[in-house]
Amino acid sequence: MVASSSTQTVLVLGGGIGGVVTANRLRRRLDHRHRVVLVDREEDFTFAASYLWVMTGHRTPAQVTRPLRRLERRGIDVRIGTVEGVDPQAHSVVVDGQVLTGDHLVVSLGARQVPETIPGLADHGHTFATLRGAKQLGAELDRIESGRVLIATASPVYRCPAAPYEAAFLIDALLRQRGVRDRVEVVMHSAEPAPMGVAGPQVSGAVT
Ligand SMILES: Cc1cc2nc3c(=O)[nH]c(=O)nc-3n(C[C@H](O)[C@H](O)[C@H](O)COP(=O)(O)OP(=O)(O)OC[C@H]3O[C@@H](n4cnc5c(N)ncnc54)[C@H](O)[C@@H]3O)c2cc1C
Known part of the structure; x- marks a missing residue:
């Protein structure tokens, strides 16, 4: 996927199912000299498709929740913080006031409820x-x-x-x-x- 021989960084914004699956797939496909960084404002991933089973009592919240930092065991860097800005041209994002720059950006920040x-x-x-x-x-x-x-x-x-x-x-x-x-x-x-x-x-x- 990444042709260059240099080290590349992919920033995956969002640790919902979209971001987690993307980060996992990239990690499996990319050589380990490349970095995959996942950013989310929440510490935990929760599996939304099971929320209705939590409603009925067939699942507990703990059963549908996993710490995002577990992805670090697979070689994915996890950064907990709020994405405050995205610069697609520069492939950079602002997370809690700090600029992170990557070579590739994946935006998977979901939909906000209002x-x-x-x-x-x-x-x-x-x-x-x-x-x-x-x-x-x-x-x-x-x-x-x-x-x-x-x-x-x-x-x-x-x-x-x-x-x-x-x-x-x-x-x-x-x-x-x-x-x-x-x-x-x-x-x-x-x-x-x-x-x-x-x-x-x-x-x-x-x-x-
Ligand atoms: C009750 C229910 C049942 C469902 N059942 C099914 C089903 O059976 N099958 C199915 O395919 N789909 C189902 N869905 C839909 C599915 O859950 C969503 O399509 C899916 O969660 C979308 O994933 P996503 O990663 O795109 O977004 P999200 O899950 O919304 O993830 C976005 C992530 O981005 C993070 N984020 C957002 N903004 C920022 C920010 N500024 N800075 C840092 N982090 C940020 C959020 O914290 C979140 O972790 C269901 C949804 C619900 C609510």
Whole structure:
């Protein structure tokens, strides 16, 4: 991949699944004279696809969390800090006020959630899109005796098109297990015209 005989540095920005997989793959493919540096503001990697299982109690937060520094055992340098600026021309980034320069940049900083843009949502709504939120929502679902659970998507494009529907089915099953399903209504309100539209009409139709 890297033709030059000199030592090269790849800066991978973001230690989510995108950044971690990229850093691992690069580390395996590149000669060890080249450096792979992964930067994230969090100490820990958490596996978002399992947050819903944390919500249902089938996983603990610890089971879906790993320290990013473990990647150092594989020869990946890990830098914990906030990326404050990126200069694509210079292949440099500012991390906590310090400039890091590489030969190649991989930007995998994910999508930022902005619940505060919907009045009341951040203060009164729950989320399963964060590990903490999934745990809190699970505790709430363990307590609920009656009422209504409203699952809402606020825009047609969001981080995981399957998650809200998966959540609806899991919440339905959880409430049945607890014997309160007949007293708790589960309502799905979606901003998209049909579920999982990105996967095509066949998959979309199978969800409903
Ligand atoms: C409940 C749920 C279920 C899901 N289920 C599935 C599934 O079954 N299958 C599937 O394929 N996908 C699923 N997804 C989607 C999948 O988790 C995301 O697509 C994936 O996490 C995106 O990975 P990423 O690395 O691009 O971004 P992220 O996971 O968001 O990672 C970005 C990283 O960048 C870091 N970062 C951001 N900004 C900065 C900064 N300025 N400085 C330093 N670090 C920064 C963050 O701390 C984070 O670690 C699910 C998502 C959720 C929420």
